[in-house]
Amino acid sequence: MKILYFAWLRSTIGLAQETATPPSDITNVSDLIDWLRELSPAHTKALSDISAVRVAVNQSFASLDYPLASDDEVALFPPVTGG
Amino acid sequence: MIRVQKEDFDVAAEMSRLTEGRHNVGGVTAFVGLVRDMGGEDKIKAMTLEHYPGMTEKKLSEIEMEARKRWPIEDVLIIHRIGRLEPGERIVLVLTASSHRKAAIESCQFLIDWLKTDAPFWKLEETTEGENWVKARDSDNDATRRWDKN
Numbered sequence: 644m645k646i647l648y649f650a651w652l653r654s655t656i657g658l659a660q661e662t663a664t665p666p667s668d669i670t671n672v673s674d675l676i677d678w679l680r681e682l683s684p685a686h687t688k689a690l691s692d693i694s695a696v697r698v699a700v701n702q703s704f705a706s707l708d709y710p711l712a713s714d715d716e717v718a719l720f721p722p723v724t725g726g
Numbered sequence: 727m728i729r730v731q732k733e734d735f736d737v738a739a740e741m742s743r744l745t746e747g748r749h750n751v752g753g754v755t756a757f758v759g760l761v762r763d764m765g766g767e768d769k770i771k772a773m774t775l776e777h778y779p780g781m782t783e784k785k786l787s788e789i790e791m792e793a794r795k796r797w798p799i800e801d802v803l804i805i806h807r808i809g810r811l812e813p814g815e816r817i818v819l820v821l822t823a824s825s826h827r828k829a830a831i832e833s834c835q836f837l838i839d840w841l842k843t844d845a846p847f848w849k850l851e852e853t854t855e856g857e858n859w860v861k862a863r864d865s866d867n868d869a870t871r872r873w874d875k876n
Contacts, residue, residue, distance in 0.1 A: 649778055650848035651859045699846070702781035718778060718846075722862030725775070725806060725847025726759055726818055726838060 644713055646679065648689075649720035652696065655689040664713075672698050673707040675717060690719075697722055727802065728786040730777065732809045735819055744801050744823050751800050753827040755834035759818035761811045771852040773860075775808045775817065778846035782806070789840045793822070796836070797829040804837065806847065836873055843870040 647660045665678050676698075680690040690696065698705045699718040711717065737758060745751045763770040790802050803821040811817060820837045824830040849860040 647778070649846070650776060650850070699778070699781055702778070702784050704844075718781065720778070720846065721848065721859065723843065723846050724849045724860045724862050725777070725845050726842035726866075 644675075644711070645716045647716065647718040649718065651721055652689050652719050656683075656685045669711070671707070671711055672700065672705055672709045672717070675711060676707075676719070679719075695721060727804070728783055728790065729803075729805045730779075730782055730786075730808060731805065732807065734807070734816060735805050737816075737819060740803055740805070740819060741821060744803050744821055748800055748823070750825055751823045752825045753830045754821055754823045755827075755830040757818070757820040757834050757838045758816055759838070761813045761815050761817055763813040769853050769855075770813055771854070772810050772812045773817075773852070774810045774850040775806075776848045776850065777806075777808050781846050785845045786841065789837060789844060792840070793833045793837050797822075797824065797833040798826070799824050799829060799833050802833070802837070804841065806841070806845070808847075839866075839869045839873060842866045 644663050644665065645660060646663050648656050648658060653659050665675060669675050669678050676690055676693060680687050696719055700709055700711065701716050737756060741754055741756065745754060761773050786804055790804065793799060793802060800823045805819040807817050820834050822830045822834040822837065843866050851858055851860055
């Protein structure tokens with residue numbers, strides 16, 4: 644699974660992207676975030692407040708209960724501020 | 727048409743290109759977004775626009791398609807700049823061309839409202855006190871949601 648981080652999630656975690664292989668009981672976005680949070684202290688810090696995080700799966704906005712497949716591209720980022 | 731680019735754009739040239747040879751176009755609406763220094767106190771030195779390549783183009787195309795469904799538009803151009811920009815510089819251009827002014831004006835407002843809340847761009851401000859990521863505003867969400875009932 645490809646995980647992408649943008650804006651302050653990228654700068655807090657210190658990575659723009661990483662390849663993750665979560666265990667098979669990780670089946671949706673919410674599970675994945677809980678699992679990612681344990682990867683490092685920086686992940687814990689960045690993902691502590693889930694209400695501040697937005698998610699896209701395969702480049703479409705997704706909710707926390709959205710189901711995941713092993714070859715998905717999952718992006719985590721703050722609410723957008725373009726325009 | 728969607729363009730995401732570092733370079734500046736020329737509003738008049740883009741408008742001419744959009745309407746060239748299209749004599750059924752009766753009006754064009756333009757929205758030009760600029761980098762603003764809140765309060766004009768010279769606190770903001772620059773903004774750096776980051777985006778999600780791939781998803782940005784996908785979302786902007788979806789927003790354009792939605793506008794074309796709702797209004798009789800002849801053409802649409804959205805240009806969004808990325809990278810480091812200083813106060814006064816142009817960030818975004820939305821042009822809508824239609825036979826009728828109402829469709830051109832309303833669809834342009836719809837596009838910029840939706841773009842602000844649905845396209846994956848983020849702004850990092852450089853201020854006199856350091857760097858910070860611009861926070862999303864509820865008023866922007868309200869502006870987008872008001873189109874929901876249409």
